[in-house]
Amino acid sequence: MQQEETATASSGDFDYVITLKSPGYKHVNIVSQVLLLIFLTAYFYYLIRLGMFGTNLWLVVIPLLIIGLWLYGWVRSADKSFQVNYRMELMVAAMAWMLLPLAKYHVWFGVGYAIMSVIERWxxxxxxxxxxxxxxxxNSFPKKKYEWFEIDNVMIRDNIFTLDLRNNHIIQKELDEPVSAELIAEFNAYCKEQLHFRI
Incomplete structure (x- = not known):
């Protein structure tokens, strides 16, 4: 949770920004890695079969770029605060599928990889x-906005954030990281004041 004074640039317009715990992305990462392996295997297969290495050495840049980005993410993953993303590699693969006559339906493969890149970002x-x-x-896709009169209650207790809407929808998740008791009390008082003001 951040106050405006300590917030990042993206949260400068808010009095408080709550960051909720993210789920593990293991399955998403596995799908992305499998797609990249499929692309690299198919890419090298068609380049070798069609003899395109001889006169078009620049084509080697595409797999080298993907492998380089992949290795960069793998090295950075040692830092637990770093989130590994594969959207850039997937987008490079998508462009390669679309621009090169690798297969009969290569353009559709490119569209699929581009969609996966967007999904991974989302x-x-x-x-x-x-x-x-x-x-x-x-901060969802698309962004969801709530007026205070739509909210029945909002608070943090025991590192759990709860937002209870008047339409009986509840958002309840663990905070990304522990927050001091003083800041929690200040945030809860802030929300209580806004709710009381809207009654």
């Missing part, structure tokens, strides 16, 4: 909720 969106005195905004 799935790995940071789950943040920003608070101002006018509204509450959840």
């Amino acid at each position: 799935v790995k969106f940071p789950d943040e909720i920003g608070f101002t005195k006018e509204k509450v905004v959840r």
